[in-house]
Amino acid sequence: MSRQITFAKAINECLHQSMAEDPNVIVYGLGVTDPKSIFGTTAGLEARFGKERVFDMPTAENAMTGVAIGAAIEGIRPVMVHQRLDFFLLAMDQLVNGAAKWRYMFGGQDSVPITIRLIMGRGWGQGPTHSQNLQAWFAHIPGLKVVMPASAEDAKGLLAASIFDDDPVLFLEHRWLHNVHGDVPETLNRTPLGKARLVREGDAVTIVGMSYMTVEAIRAADFLSNLGIHCEVLDLRTIRPLDWDAVFASVSRTGRLLALDTGHATGSVAGEIVARVAMECWGKLKAAPQRIAMPDFPEGTSPALTKGYHPRAEHIVDAVARMLGRTIDASPLGAQRGYPHDVPGDWFNGPF
Amino acid sequence: MSRQITFAKAINECLHQSMAEDPNVIVYGLGVTDPKSIFGTTAGLEARFGKERVFDMPTAENAMTGVAIGAAIEGIRPVMVHQRLDFFLLAMDQLVNGAAKWRYMFGGQDSVPITIRLIMGRGWGQGPTHSQNLQAWFAHIPGLKVVMPASAEDAKGLLAASIFDDDPVLFLEHRWLHNVHGDVPETLNRTPLGKARLVREGDAVTIVGMSYMTVEAIRAADFLSNLGIHCEVLDLRTIRPLDWDAVFASVSRTGRLLALDTGHATGSVAGEIVARVAMECWGKLKAAPQRIAMPDFPEGTSPALTKGYHPRAEHIVDAVARMLGRTIDASPLGAQRGYPHDVPGDWFNGPF
Amino acid sequence: MMDKALSVRLLRDMLLIRKVEEGIAERYPQGKMRCPTHLSIGQEAAAVAVGAALETADLAISTHRAHAHYLAKGGRAPQMLAEIYGKVTGCCRGRGGSMHLTDRTAGFVGSTAIVGNSLPIGTGLALSLQLKKSRQIAAIFFGDGCTEEGAFYESANFAIVRNLPALFVCENNLYSVYSPLSVRQPAGREIYKMVQGLGMPSAIVDGNDIDAAYAAAMAAIEHVRSGKGPFFLELTTYRWREHCGPNFDNDIGYRTEEEFLAWKARDPVASYEARLQQQGVPTEELAALHTQLDAEVLAAFEFAETSPFPDQSEAFSDVYTDKEVSPS
């Protein structure tokens, strides 16, 4: 059975059910037991599973990542959470020199089943160091898995798969998704890592999205659909492993690629997708592949600075129009939004 | 006047001359004052410039990076060095949240003129955590500059430019280059950051290299040249800023791109180059763009594991042949090498 | 009583901070200050004690909770408020918001939003001063939570090894967000003593008692300025309002109303004003001070509210010093 719940609630439910299913699952991170419970995602865990398995921690992101690795080697499945991805930059040694390489480096005998939840901010004054989307970094490292859900259902299913995956998984939650509603099964199902989701079928252009950009892609595709232009929207779900088969198959059908990214353009995952498609689908392409990502500038804090900063559905429509050699007025898309440009919806009123 | 000196000596000379030129230049890092003086690159600095400006440090890569930032804001030009890039993973918060964003974040008033030398190991048992080439990470971050010299001359000229550049610069030294000889001017010239070097002219394929891969590219190009196939070899010198004009201009001439990288393929700078060329030079391309980079696996320690791991000139020749639809036997290239596969030459006998 | 002029100055600085921040709290719900904002209400004495004891030429750096440090060091209120409002007249032209303050004219170098991040940078400021053989010192403001970061430990160690002119100023307000010390630090730890164990001299003082705190700050600064190396000053205090934002939140369960009330009873500003009055500062003088500050603060908000926003193009500049460099 499924019912409509939010992305945040789906995560909370997944954590409850995963901890109930396996006593080796533990959850920790700054604030997991506090009254705000990480936007509600860790609510009730401490009360139900106890202080040993659910705990707050010192502000020490680096060591606490190593602690997860050590515990994981010995059979624990730690779920660690950071309220912003940006804080986790302190732990790159443990992540890259440790977690990512442990299995390979020690001859394949031990696994490191950790899940690290990283929340990525945007708008409403998050500013340069509370808004980074560094999935391209993680996806560059052999040994890491990188999950970027775009829907409430996937938040639950992919998080379950991440927790019970035997390798280190970075689970990236876009802050603009926490209040997105969706049909979420009550049972704990594991949505396989590495399988993209075909969100819209079409023949015009393949739009590849991830995380929040999938939401904008769907808006754009539905708008275009009303004009008789049917785009295929592929939600990657995980960017390492990345479902290349699905990407190539779709591009083979449409002959056109528009890759989206929530991170800075240069060196983005979208760039990697453009590159692979150019290399692998050369004969199938009808037009130059394209990408839309964040500008190669930090995100400013003032709402005046984020106004023209983030690409949205309008820009996707513009790009599709260009690829098809058509002129389309995308402005109705912007006009539809009844709330300021720097929030995901009426529900968000800061500060984080 | 110029004479033949090594890459390592060129760096040493640059540091001496830069420190002499500007009393605000300081040099520090683990081992800069020890008898081995970072492969000779910091030799004589402490004796000449004193313990205040040249010093060893605690094993504390994270804070010591912040120390450089703070000093730089107040007019010092710190040159910090790490014997392996891998150690610097401890300092990503300071680098990315601090150095890279300082100028932007504080309204453009202060600059952070730091230079961080990072040495990248390869072969001879360096193994998973002493061999990483993470330039793709740095190149993804707005605010950073990333320099990857391939010759002794450039080592000197680009390091001088880096030290006197007002922004944070990562200066990546491939360990297999320290003993490369070249014509190096005695004077301290600054080779501009952001201008690629045309190393070989040709019409067949544009081969874009960086750092040590440029050396392999030249070997391949010269081998091909003898067979009448003239490739253009472009040495990027800096990968952020990256000389897109030069890349696009060359690809426009040749119609074919082979991008090389010393880092893991997925999410590599070579991938970014393939992507941009696919997007920007679409009409000029005669064949699918290609890349050659390190496999998406850590580098193993045993010589048996590195044997087939690193792409070399042979693989470049093979790729060029494939792009041209020809069959070429590249095996003589391998046979020419009179030393084991895991060292850059006779001069290297471990351990670092 | 201390020197009267000094006392009034200390009161004035605390009142300025209080009034500016109460002004923020009042206006924040209007939704025009669109950035995370951490108020120091209740902690003013700690900031002012150190800020007033420093010289203008001394450098200072702080964290996410920086308003008080910025103002106490002499940073200009209008530019700070404009920054929080996201205006181009803000101290960072709107790029940084509340957590990124700077006023170079006052020696306030900056504040950053990552816990622990500014400690090594402050240590580097001290290194630059030492290299230049300056008599200036670098003051590094941070909270109890910051001392859990490895960056703190590494900074302290280096400052000691190189005998740097750095003053580490720790405001221990018992909480990091909603987390009490007990889940973060060993039971019974006294931070200033732990730091002595690292090899840095230190002291602790009641951060709600401005006279005591000022005296401690003067002694600490004298130590640092005289070339004796770094010093760590811990000031015990308490934040009145929520970690981030304008509201009171004693009802949500992480701390008790009683605890809050006990600290509120020790209001560093009101208690000092009362003390000065007792000690003979005329009521009219104090009233005039209030009037003057109210006007100043109002004008600062006026400035912030009426200043223009940055042009959208400002989102796309200043990543590199060299304007020729294409950022992508």
Place this chain on the structure above:
Amino acid sequence: MMDKALSVRLLRDMLLIRKVEEGIAERYPQGKMRCPTHLSIGQEAAAVAVGAALETADLAISTHRAHAHYLAKGGRAPQMLAEIYGKVTGCCRGRGGSMHLTDRTAGFVGSTAIVGNSLPIGTGLALSLQLKKSRQIAAIFFGDGCTEEGAFYESANFAIVRNLPALFVCENNLYSVYSPLSVRQPAGREIYKMVQGLGMPSAIVDGNDIDAAYAAAMAAIEHVRSGKGPFFLELTTYRWREHCGPNFDNDIGYRTEEEFLAWKARDPVASYEARLQQQGVPTEELAALHTQLDAEVLAAFEFAETSPFPDQSEAFSDVYTDKEVSPS
């Protein structure tokens, strides 16, 4: 004299390490061991004291200089040497080399090559043991240089806060590569005392005196195993040969020949052997021990040298547990 069987065991373990490492030093110039290799010659007593005091089921983790810890914990010499030779029979199938050792049958979980990197991981091992309510403990071996990393401080803090069964074992050999303590740590610092300041009980012992070190290790382990939380044991000692590689390097200038000779005179292995002899262990028994160990070590080298290299395809596996996952 301690229990004789125990004494002979301690001597045996030290001798094994010494002989294995002398064997490495002797053969290293042949160029068949192609990886950075950090010898512990001179430091054997510290490793053996702790290794012998631990139970097999206890877990241990170490750093770049791990041979002695691995062997002292019961790790198998042939697999270690094969690893250093890059063979598929090595404990990491050749993937890790000298700096990455593991023998799960002996409770030796691993060693890593980044300074400080294994400290948090060892702390995590202790967390897992606590969660499982095990009586095992986790021993974390590291050098004086490691204590400069923020990772050390953060690990120690967390271990105290959660009362983890972690034994921190610091071998202070005065140097980090060629850098003396003076350029890295405050003058006069005593590491074990600094750690007490953090809130962790600690002790210091002569790491070249196996009897004293063993007794100290036993007491430390008893503390940890009995649930009293983490303990820090500092062992003073000295590495005889160069930081990395087989040679002596007292001539290159970072330390004096005199200093080296003074420490060499306190050879932990030879002095203990002499002591046992004095205390009545028959010369023949000791000779037999040597003969047996020589044969064992020779066989281990034989095993390593004659083992096959991994197939090239092994460079391209084991990045993910799930074999279905394409790594790129």
